[in-house]
Amino acid sequence: MKFPRNTSKGQDPLMVVFIGTALMLSFFAFAVNPMQVAIEEATRSDAQLQAQHIISVINLMNTAPDGTSYSFDMPNTKCNVTITDDFVKMTVAQATGGDKSHISSIIKTSTPIKTGTFECMNNRNILFRKNGMLDIGFR
Amino acid sequence: MPKLDPLWIIMFIIRMIPAIFFLILMMAIFFSFRVDVRDESMKRFVIEMSDSITSSPLTDYKAVFNGEKLSQAEAADPNRNIELYSTNCDYGYYLDIESLAGQTDCSGDEDCRNFCYSACGLDSSTIDMSIAGTLTGNCGCNFELFGENFCQCKKSGGSWQDGYKWGYGYVPGYKRMASPSAEFPVGIADGETALPAKMTITATDSFLTKISCIAKKAFILKEKVSIKYDTTYVTTNSVFRRSGTTGTHVCLYYQGYYSSQSEPYECRYFPDVPFLDFQFSPTAATGTMTAYPITSSFATCNDIKSNPDLIAGQDDTPITVLFCLGGTP
Numbered sequence: 100m101k102f103p104r105n106t107s108k109g110q111d112p113l114m115v116v117f118i119g120t121a122l123m124l125s126f127f128a129f130a131v132n133p134m135q136v137a138i139e140e141a142t143r144s145d146a147q148l149q150a151q152h153i154i155s156v157i158n159l160m161n162t163a164p165d166g167t168s169y170s171f172d173m174p175n176t177k178c179n180v181t182i183t184d185d186f187v188k189m190t191v192a193q194a195t196g197g198d199k200s201h202i203s204s205i206i207k208t209s210t211p212i213k214t215g216t217f218e219c220m221n222n223r224n225i226l227f228r229k230n231g232m233l234d235i236g237f238r
Numbered sequence: 239m240p241k242l243d244p245l246w247i248i249m250f251i252i253r254m255i256p257a258i259f260f261l262i263l264m265m266a267i268f269f270s271f272r273v274d275v276r277d278e279s280m281k282r283f284v285i286e287m288s289d290s291i292t293s294s295p296l297t298d299y300k301a302v303f304n305g306e307k308l309s310q311a312e313a314a315d316p317n318r319n320i321e322l323y324s325t326n327c328d329y330g331y332y333l334d335i336e337s338l339a340g341q342t343d344c345s346g347d348e349d350c351r352n353f354c355y356s357a358c359g360l361d362s363s364t365i366d367m368s369i370a371g372t373l374t375g376n377c378g379c380n381f382e383l384f385g386e387n388f389c390q391c392k393k394s395g396g397s398w399q400d401g402y403k404w405g406y407g408y409v410p411g412y413k414r415m416a417s418p419s420a421e422f423p424v425g426i427a428d429g430e431t432a433l434p435a436k437m438t439i440t441a442t443d444s445f446l447t448k449i450s451c452i453a454k455k456a457f458i459l460k461e462k463v464s465i466k467y468d469t470t471y472v473t474t475n476s477v478f479r480r481s482g483t484t485g486t487h488v489c490l491y492y493q494g495y496y497s498s499q500s501e502p503y504e505c506r507y508f509p510d511v512p513f514l515d516f517q518f519s520p521t522a523a524t525g526t527m528t529a530y531p532i533t534s535s536f537a538t539c540n541d542i543k544s545n546p547d548l549i550a551g552q553d554d555t556p557i558t559v560l561f562c563l564g565g566t567p
Binding site: 112113115116119120123127138141142145147148151155158159161162181183185186188202203204205206207208209 | 257273275277283292293323451
Protein backbone atom coordinates (compact mmCIF):
# COMPACT_ATOMS: atom_id res chain seq x y z
CA MET A 100 0.00 0.00 0.00
CA LYS A 101 1.22 3.42 -0.92
CA PHE A 102 0.94 6.33 1.51
CA PRO A 103 0.06 9.83 0.40
CA ARG A 104 2.92 11.87 -0.81
CA ASN A 105 4.30 14.64 1.39
CA THR A 106 2.36 17.77 0.36
CA SER A 107 4.44 20.33 2.14
CA LYS A 108 5.62 21.88 -1.15
CA GLY A 109 2.65 24.33 -1.46
CA GLN A 110 0.05 21.64 -2.03
CA ASP A 111 -1.17 21.18 1.53
CA PRO A 112 -4.88 22.08 1.88
CA LEU A 113 -3.95 24.05 4.99
CA MET A 114 -1.75 26.17 2.77
CA VAL A 115 -4.69 26.69 0.41
CA VAL A 116 -6.81 27.82 3.37
CA PHE A 117 -4.09 30.10 4.60
CA ILE A 118 -3.42 31.73 1.23
CA GLY A 119 -7.14 31.97 0.41
CA THR A 120 -7.94 33.57 3.75
CA ALA A 121 -5.03 35.96 3.50
CA LEU A 122 -6.12 37.04 0.02
CA MET A 123 -9.68 37.50 1.15
CA LEU A 124 -8.72 39.48 4.23
CA SER A 125 -6.43 41.74 2.25
CA PHE A 126 -9.18 42.22 -0.35
CA PHE A 127 -11.62 42.97 2.47
CA ALA A 128 -9.22 45.41 4.10
CA PHE A 129 -8.72 47.31 0.86
CA ALA A 130 -12.42 47.18 0.00
CA VAL A 131 -13.78 48.48 3.30
CA ASN A 132 -12.68 52.05 2.91
CA PRO A 133 -13.98 52.63 -0.62
CA MET A 134 -17.14 50.79 0.33
CA GLN A 135 -17.61 53.04 3.35
CA VAL A 136 -17.05 56.12 1.22
CA ALA A 137 -19.50 54.82 -1.37
CA ILE A 138 -22.13 54.16 1.29
CA GLU A 139 -21.66 57.58 2.81
CA GLU A 140 -21.95 59.21 -0.58
CA ALA A 141 -25.03 57.15 -1.44
CA THR A 142 -26.59 58.24 1.84
CA ARG A 143 -25.65 61.84 1.31
CA SER A 144 -27.17 61.92 -2.15
CA ASP A 145 -30.43 60.34 -1.00
CA ALA A 146 -33.05 63.10 -1.08
CA GLN A 147 -35.24 61.53 1.60
CA LEU A 148 -32.46 60.97 4.11
CA GLN A 149 -30.99 64.41 3.56
CA ALA A 150 -34.38 66.12 3.86
CA GLN A 151 -35.04 64.30 7.10
CA HIS A 152 -31.59 65.16 8.39
CA ILE A 153 -32.31 68.86 7.80
CA ILE A 154 -35.77 68.49 9.34
CA SER A 155 -34.24 67.01 12.50
CA VAL A 156 -31.72 69.83 12.69
CA ILE A 157 -34.46 72.44 12.38
CA ASN A 158 -36.72 70.69 14.90
CA LEU A 159 -33.97 70.54 17.49
CA MET A 160 -32.64 74.02 16.76
CA ASN A 161 -36.13 75.48 17.23
CA THR A 162 -35.99 74.63 20.92
CA ALA A 163 -32.28 75.24 21.43
CA PRO A 164 -31.01 78.22 23.46
CA ASP A 165 -30.05 81.38 21.63
CA GLY A 166 -26.50 81.26 20.30
CA THR A 167 -26.70 77.61 19.26
CA SER A 168 -25.47 76.92 15.76
CA TYR A 169 -25.13 73.88 13.52
CA SER A 170 -23.30 73.42 10.27
CA PHE A 171 -24.81 71.06 7.72
CA ASP A 172 -22.46 69.63 5.08
CA MET A 173 -24.13 69.82 1.72
CA PRO A 174 -23.98 66.73 -0.50
CA ASN A 175 -21.24 66.69 -3.07
CA THR A 176 -23.70 66.48 -5.90
CA LYS A 177 -26.05 68.69 -7.86
CA CYS A 178 -28.96 69.45 -5.57
CA ASN A 179 -30.98 72.20 -3.96
CA VAL A 180 -32.80 72.63 -0.68
CA THR A 181 -35.97 74.67 -0.28
CA ILE A 182 -36.89 75.57 3.29
CA THR A 183 -40.32 77.05 4.06
CA ASP A 184 -42.11 77.61 7.37
CA ASP A 185 -43.63 74.14 7.14
CA PHE A 186 -41.52 72.04 4.82
CA VAL A 187 -38.07 71.11 3.63
CA LYS A 188 -37.87 70.03 0.02
CA MET A 189 -34.68 68.35 -1.11
CA THR A 190 -34.09 67.81 -4.82
CA VAL A 191 -31.09 65.73 -5.87
CA ALA A 192 -29.98 65.15 -9.46
CA GLN A 193 -29.67 61.45 -10.20
CA ALA A 194 -26.67 59.90 -11.91
CA THR A 195 -29.07 58.17 -14.28
CA GLY A 196 -30.64 61.52 -15.22
CA GLY A 197 -33.59 63.45 -13.85
CA ASP A 198 -34.18 64.69 -10.34
CA LYS A 199 -35.47 63.02 -7.23
CA SER A 200 -37.31 65.11 -4.65
CA HIS A 201 -38.54 64.53 -1.15
CA ILE A 202 -40.66 66.80 1.02
CA SER A 203 -40.61 66.49 4.81
CA SER A 204 -42.56 68.46 7.39
CA ILE A 205 -41.07 70.64 10.09
CA ILE A 206 -42.48 70.59 13.62
CA LYS A 207 -43.99 74.04 13.60
CA THR A 208 -43.51 76.09 16.75
CA SER A 209 -43.66 79.78 17.59
CA THR A 210 -40.01 80.18 16.52
CA PRO A 211 -39.83 81.96 13.13
CA ILE A 212 -37.68 80.31 10.49
CA LYS A 213 -35.77 82.12 7.78
CA THR A 214 -36.91 80.56 4.55
CA GLY A 215 -35.05 80.24 1.29
CA THR A 216 -33.61 78.03 -1.42
CA PHE A 217 -30.03 76.82 -1.23
CA GLU A 218 -28.07 75.36 -4.13
CA CYS A 219 -25.59 72.64 -3.19
CA MET A 220 -22.00 73.61 -3.78
CA ASN A 221 -18.69 71.95 -3.02
CA ASN A 222 -17.22 72.90 0.31
CA ARG A 223 -20.26 74.98 1.23
CA ASN A 224 -22.30 74.33 4.33
CA ILE A 225 -25.71 75.47 5.45
CA LEU A 226 -25.33 77.22 8.77
CA PHE A 227 -28.26 77.13 11.18
CA ARG A 228 -28.08 79.70 13.94
CA LYS A 229 -30.63 80.27 16.71
CA ASN A 230 -30.93 83.88 17.69
CA GLY A 231 -34.54 84.58 18.63
CA MET A 232 -35.44 83.19 15.24
CA LEU A 233 -33.83 80.34 13.32
CA ASP A 234 -31.47 81.98 10.87
CA ILE A 235 -30.34 79.87 7.93
CA GLY A 236 -27.55 80.81 5.55
CA PHE A 237 -24.42 79.68 3.74
CA ARG A 238 -21.05 79.44 5.34
CA MET B 239 6.88 12.88 -16.18
CA PRO B 240 5.64 12.14 -12.64
CA LYS B 241 3.25 9.27 -12.32
CA LEU B 242 -0.15 10.14 -10.87
CA ASP B 243 -1.00 8.24 -7.73
CA PRO B 244 -4.78 7.62 -7.48
CA LEU B 245 -4.65 7.17 -3.70
CA TRP B 246 -2.78 10.40 -3.33
CA ILE B 247 -5.34 12.19 -5.49
CA ILE B 248 -8.22 10.78 -3.41
CA MET B 249 -6.57 11.76 -0.15
CA PHE B 250 -5.81 15.20 -1.52
CA ILE B 251 -9.46 15.73 -2.51
CA ILE B 252 -10.66 14.48 0.89
CA ARG B 253 -8.35 16.93 2.62
CA MET B 254 -9.27 19.76 0.28
CA ILE B 255 -13.02 19.48 0.95
CA PRO B 256 -12.88 21.20 4.40
CA ALA B 257 -10.58 23.82 2.96
CA ILE B 258 -12.98 24.55 0.10
CA PHE B 259 -15.91 24.68 2.51
CA PHE B 260 -13.97 27.10 4.66
CA LEU B 261 -13.29 29.36 1.71
CA ILE B 262 -16.93 29.18 0.61
CA LEU B 263 -17.97 30.11 4.14
CA MET B 264 -15.63 33.08 4.15
CA MET B 265 -16.97 34.21 0.76
CA ALA B 266 -20.55 33.81 1.94
CA ILE B 267 -19.82 35.97 4.98
CA PHE B 268 -18.12 38.55 2.84
CA PHE B 269 -20.76 38.76 0.14
CA SER B 270 -23.67 38.67 2.58
CA PHE B 271 -22.69 42.20 3.62
CA ARG B 272 -25.75 44.41 3.23
CA VAL B 273 -26.35 48.06 3.98
CA ASP B 274 -29.65 48.42 5.80
CA VAL B 275 -30.67 52.06 6.03
CA ARG B 276 -33.74 52.41 8.24
CA ASP B 277 -35.80 55.52 8.18
CA GLU B 278 -37.56 55.34 11.59
CA SER B 279 -38.93 58.79 10.90
CA MET B 280 -41.91 58.38 13.22
CA LYS B 281 -39.80 57.32 16.19
CA ARG B 282 -37.54 60.26 15.58
CA PHE B 283 -40.58 62.49 15.25
CA VAL B 284 -41.82 61.42 18.70
CA ILE B 285 -38.48 62.29 20.28
CA GLU B 286 -38.26 65.64 18.51
CA MET B 287 -41.86 66.41 19.42
CA SER B 288 -41.11 65.72 23.09
CA ASP B 289 -38.26 68.21 22.88
CA SER B 290 -40.59 70.76 21.34
CA ILE B 291 -43.41 70.27 23.84
CA THR B 292 -41.14 70.36 26.88
CA SER B 293 -40.03 73.83 25.71
CA SER B 294 -43.53 75.04 24.80
CA PRO B 295 -45.61 77.71 26.58
CA LEU B 296 -47.21 74.86 28.56
CA THR B 297 -44.10 74.73 30.74
CA ASP B 298 -42.70 77.02 33.44
CA TYR B 299 -39.21 75.63 33.01
CA LYS B 300 -37.78 73.10 30.57
CA ALA B 301 -39.90 69.92 30.98
CA VAL B 302 -41.72 71.30 34.07
CA PHE B 303 -45.36 71.74 33.08
CA ASN B 304 -47.80 74.25 34.48
CA GLY B 305 -51.00 72.47 35.54
CA GLU B 306 -53.19 75.46 34.89
CA LYS B 307 -51.95 75.82 31.32
CA LEU B 308 -52.37 72.09 30.75
CA SER B 309 -55.97 72.35 31.94
CA GLN B 310 -56.57 75.22 29.52
CA ALA B 311 -55.04 73.24 26.68
CA GLU B 312 -57.18 70.24 27.51
CA ALA B 313 -60.32 72.36 27.74
CA ALA B 314 -59.54 73.82 24.31
CA ASP B 315 -59.50 70.34 22.83
CA PRO B 316 -62.57 68.50 24.19
CA ASN B 317 -62.86 66.25 21.12
CA ARG B 318 -59.18 65.27 21.09
CA ASN B 319 -58.36 66.44 17.60
CA ILE B 320 -56.30 69.62 18.06
CA GLU B 321 -52.51 69.64 18.27
CA LEU B 322 -51.52 72.77 20.16
CA TYR B 323 -48.28 74.77 20.17
CA SER B 324 -46.29 72.23 18.16
CA THR B 325 -47.77 70.88 14.95
CA ASN B 326 -46.56 68.70 12.14
CA CYS B 327 -48.12 68.12 8.76
CA ASP B 328 -46.98 64.55 8.06
CA TYR B 329 -47.93 63.03 11.40
CA GLY B 330 -50.54 63.77 14.00
CA TYR B 331 -49.89 63.19 17.68
CA TYR B 332 -51.56 63.17 21.05
CA LEU B 333 -50.00 63.33 24.45
CA ASP B 334 -50.92 62.34 27.97
CA ILE B 335 -49.25 63.70 31.06
CA GLU B 336 -49.75 61.88 34.32
CA SER B 337 -48.28 62.50 37.76
CA LEU B 338 -46.29 59.69 39.35
CA ALA B 339 -46.61 61.23 42.81
CA GLY B 340 -49.69 59.25 43.83
CA GLN B 341 -52.72 60.54 45.66
CA THR B 342 -52.90 63.75 47.71
CA ASP B 343 -53.77 63.04 51.36
CA CYS B 344 -56.41 65.14 53.04
CA SER B 345 -58.42 65.41 56.24
CA GLY B 346 -61.12 67.70 54.88
CA ASP B 347 -62.38 69.27 51.67
CA GLU B 348 -60.44 72.49 52.22
CA ASP B 349 -57.17 70.53 52.06
CA CYS B 350 -57.99 69.71 48.48
CA ARG B 351 -58.54 73.22 47.17
CA ASN B 352 -55.07 73.62 45.66
CA PHE B 353 -55.15 70.10 44.27
CA CYS B 354 -58.45 70.82 42.54
CA TYR B 355 -57.16 74.10 41.14
CA SER B 356 -54.08 72.44 39.67
CA ALA B 357 -55.31 69.02 38.67
CA CYS B 358 -58.75 69.94 37.31
CA GLY B 359 -58.28 73.55 36.27
CA LEU B 360 -60.92 74.80 38.68
CA ASP B 361 -60.90 78.28 40.18
CA SER B 362 -62.77 80.11 42.93
CA SER B 363 -65.74 80.66 40.64
CA THR B 364 -66.06 77.08 39.37
CA ILE B 365 -65.00 75.00 42.36
CA ASP B 366 -67.92 73.20 44.04
CA MET B 367 -67.29 71.61 47.42
CA SER B 368 -70.98 71.25 48.26
CA ILE B 369 -72.30 69.52 51.40
CA ALA B 370 -72.78 66.31 49.51
CA GLY B 371 -69.06 66.59 48.84
CA THR B 372 -67.72 64.53 46.08
CA LEU B 373 -71.10 63.23 45.01
CA THR B 374 -72.52 66.43 43.56
CA GLY B 375 -69.60 68.85 43.53
CA ASN B 376 -66.42 68.79 41.56
CA CYS B 377 -63.83 68.84 44.34
CA GLY B 378 -63.47 67.24 47.71
CA CYS B 379 -61.77 64.86 50.09
CA ASN B 380 -62.68 61.24 49.57
CA PHE B 381 -63.05 59.67 53.01
CA GLU B 382 -61.91 56.08 53.24
CA LEU B 383 -62.96 53.64 55.95
CA PHE B 384 -59.63 51.95 55.65
CA GLY B 385 -56.52 53.70 54.48
CA GLU B 386 -55.70 57.35 53.88
CA ASN B 387 -58.27 59.88 52.69
CA PHE B 388 -57.36 61.43 49.36
CA CYS B 389 -58.33 64.40 47.25
CA GLN B 390 -60.27 64.03 44.05
CA CYS B 391 -61.78 66.38 41.56
CA LYS B 392 -63.72 66.41 38.34
CA LYS B 393 -63.04 68.40 35.21
CA SER B 394 -65.93 69.87 33.26
CA GLY B 395 -67.61 66.94 31.54
CA GLY B 396 -65.02 64.53 32.92
CA SER B 397 -65.00 61.82 35.54
CA TRP B 398 -63.48 61.79 39.02
CA GLN B 399 -59.72 61.68 39.20
CA ASP B 400 -57.41 61.43 42.18
CA GLY B 401 -54.19 62.40 40.43
CA TYR B 402 -52.78 64.95 38.06
CA LYS B 403 -53.65 63.87 34.56
CA TRP B 404 -54.07 65.77 31.29
CA GLY B 405 -54.24 64.94 27.64
CA TYR B 406 -54.80 66.61 24.29
CA GLY B 407 -53.97 66.13 20.62
CA TYR B 408 -55.24 64.31 17.58
CA VAL B 409 -56.57 60.85 18.37
CA PRO B 410 -57.48 59.08 15.13
CA GLY B 411 -61.00 57.73 14.97
CA TYR B 412 -60.22 55.08 12.39
CA LYS B 413 -57.42 52.63 11.65
CA ARG B 414 -53.89 53.91 11.95
CA MET B 415 -51.14 52.98 9.57
CA ALA B 416 -48.62 53.36 12.37
CA SER B 417 -48.69 54.79 15.86
CA PRO B 418 -45.44 54.50 17.81
CA SER B 419 -45.40 56.00 21.26
CA ALA B 420 -42.77 56.77 23.86
CA GLU B 421 -42.67 57.92 27.47
CA PHE B 422 -40.56 60.79 28.75
CA PRO B 423 -39.85 61.91 32.32
CA VAL B 424 -41.23 65.38 33.05
CA GLY B 425 -42.34 67.41 36.08
CA ILE B 426 -45.50 69.24 37.10
CA ALA B 427 -44.95 72.55 38.86
CA ASP B 428 -46.31 72.46 42.41
CA GLY B 429 -45.49 75.69 44.20
CA GLU B 430 -41.75 75.87 44.74
CA THR B 431 -41.21 72.25 43.80
CA ALA B 432 -42.17 69.86 40.99
CA LEU B 433 -44.02 66.58 41.07
CA PRO B 434 -42.52 63.71 39.10
CA ALA B 435 -44.60 62.81 36.07
CA LYS B 436 -44.46 61.01 32.77
CA MET B 437 -45.42 62.32 29.36
CA THR B 438 -46.55 59.81 26.75
CA ILE B 439 -46.51 60.97 23.15
CA THR B 440 -48.19 58.86 20.48
CA ALA B 441 -47.56 59.77 16.85
CA THR B 442 -50.16 58.76 14.31
CA ASP B 443 -50.03 58.16 10.62
CA SER B 444 -53.49 57.76 9.13
CA PHE B 445 -55.30 58.37 5.88
CA LEU B 446 -56.59 61.67 7.26
CA THR B 447 -53.11 62.94 8.14
CA LYS B 448 -51.79 61.89 4.73
CA ILE B 449 -54.54 63.42 2.64
CA SER B 450 -54.61 66.65 4.63
CA CYS B 451 -50.85 66.97 4.44
CA ILE B 452 -50.58 66.50 0.69
CA ALA B 453 -53.15 69.26 0.31
CA LYS B 454 -50.92 71.60 2.30
CA LYS B 455 -47.75 70.53 0.47
CA ALA B 456 -49.41 71.05 -2.91
CA PHE B 457 -50.84 74.45 -1.92
CA ILE B 458 -47.70 75.87 -0.32
CA LEU B 459 -45.06 74.40 -2.62
CA LYS B 460 -47.20 74.92 -5.76
CA GLU B 461 -46.65 71.48 -7.17
CA LYS B 462 -48.59 68.26 -7.42
CA VAL B 463 -47.99 65.79 -4.62
CA SER B 464 -48.90 62.10 -4.75
CA ILE B 465 -49.27 59.39 -2.14
CA LYS B 466 -50.04 55.71 -2.12
CA TYR B 467 -53.34 54.64 -0.59
CA ASP B 468 -54.62 51.38 0.84
CA THR B 469 -58.33 50.93 1.43
CA THR B 470 -57.51 48.98 4.60
CA TYR B 471 -57.05 52.33 6.31
CA VAL B 472 -60.01 54.28 4.96
CA THR B 473 -63.64 53.53 4.25
CA THR B 474 -64.30 53.49 0.53
CA ASN B 475 -66.54 56.34 -0.66
CA SER B 476 -65.56 58.49 2.32
CA VAL B 477 -65.82 62.20 1.71
CA PHE B 478 -62.93 64.46 2.70
CA ARG B 479 -64.00 68.02 3.45
CA ARG B 480 -63.89 70.79 6.01
CA SER B 481 -66.30 70.76 8.90
CA GLY B 482 -68.34 73.32 10.78
CA THR B 483 -69.06 76.92 10.01
CA THR B 484 -65.56 78.06 10.94
CA GLY B 485 -64.03 75.29 8.84
CA THR B 486 -60.95 74.94 10.99
CA HIS B 487 -61.06 71.12 10.90
CA VAL B 488 -60.70 68.64 8.10
CA CYS B 489 -62.88 65.55 8.38
CA LEU B 490 -63.76 62.26 6.80
CA TYR B 491 -67.48 61.55 6.39
CA TYR B 492 -69.23 58.38 5.41
CA GLN B 493 -70.77 58.25 1.98
CA GLY B 494 -74.11 59.56 3.24
CA TYR B 495 -72.70 62.99 3.85
CA TYR B 496 -74.15 64.63 0.79
CA SER B 497 -77.64 63.29 1.42
CA SER B 498 -77.96 63.15 5.19
CA GLN B 499 -75.30 65.54 6.55
CA SER B 500 -74.01 62.74 8.75
CA GLU B 501 -71.45 63.30 11.46
CA PRO B 502 -67.80 62.85 10.50
CA TYR B 503 -66.07 59.73 11.71
CA GLU B 504 -62.69 61.40 12.02
CA CYS B 505 -61.51 65.00 12.24
CA ARG B 506 -58.24 66.88 12.65
CA TYR B 507 -57.61 70.55 13.36
CA PHE B 508 -56.04 71.77 10.14
CA PRO B 509 -56.88 75.40 9.30
CA ASP B 510 -56.00 77.68 6.38
CA VAL B 511 -55.49 75.25 3.49
CA PRO B 512 -58.31 75.40 0.91
CA PHE B 513 -59.26 72.31 -1.08
CA LEU B 514 -62.21 70.96 -3.00
CA ASP B 515 -64.40 68.30 -1.39
CA PHE B 516 -63.21 64.88 -2.43
CA GLN B 517 -65.10 61.59 -2.49
CA PHE B 518 -62.66 58.72 -2.23
CA SER B 519 -64.02 56.05 -4.60
CA PRO B 520 -61.09 53.97 -5.80
CA THR B 521 -61.43 51.11 -8.25
CA ALA B 522 -58.65 49.06 -6.62
CA ALA B 523 -57.67 48.26 -3.04
CA THR B 524 -54.34 49.99 -3.44
CA GLY B 525 -53.15 52.74 -5.72
CA THR B 526 -52.10 56.36 -5.79
CA MET B 527 -53.82 59.69 -5.45
CA THR B 528 -52.57 63.17 -6.24
CA ALA B 529 -53.23 66.66 -4.93
CA TYR B 530 -53.03 69.40 -7.58
CA PRO B 531 -52.81 73.11 -6.75
CA ILE B 532 -55.11 74.85 -9.20
CA THR B 533 -55.57 78.44 -10.27
CA SER B 534 -59.34 78.18 -10.47
CA SER B 535 -61.84 78.02 -7.60
CA PHE B 536 -63.32 74.86 -9.12
CA ALA B 537 -62.17 72.22 -11.56
CA THR B 538 -62.59 68.50 -12.07
CA CYS B 539 -59.93 65.89 -12.72
CA ASN B 540 -61.06 65.76 -16.36
CA ASP B 541 -60.66 69.54 -16.59
CA ILE B 542 -57.00 69.48 -15.60
CA LYS B 543 -56.33 66.60 -17.98
CA SER B 544 -57.76 68.57 -20.88
CA ASN B 545 -56.29 71.88 -19.70
CA PRO B 546 -53.06 71.37 -17.70
CA ASP B 547 -52.71 75.17 -17.44
CA LEU B 548 -55.20 74.99 -14.61
CA ILE B 549 -52.46 73.42 -12.46
CA ALA B 550 -50.61 76.17 -10.61
CA GLY B 551 -46.92 76.60 -11.34
CA GLN B 552 -44.22 78.34 -9.33
CA ASP B 553 -45.20 81.75 -10.70
CA ASP B 554 -48.93 81.28 -10.10
CA THR B 555 -51.05 81.83 -7.02
CA PRO B 556 -53.03 78.69 -6.27
CA ILE B 557 -56.66 79.21 -5.31
CA THR B 558 -57.41 75.74 -4.04
CA VAL B 559 -56.36 72.10 -4.22
CA LEU B 560 -57.99 69.35 -6.27
CA PHE B 561 -57.61 65.64 -5.45
CA CYS B 562 -57.59 63.01 -8.18
CA LEU B 563 -56.94 59.29 -8.14
CA GLY B 564 -53.77 58.22 -9.95
CA GLY B 565 -50.37 59.83 -10.32
CA THR B 566 -46.83 58.85 -9.48
CA PRO B 567 -45.67 59.25 -5.87
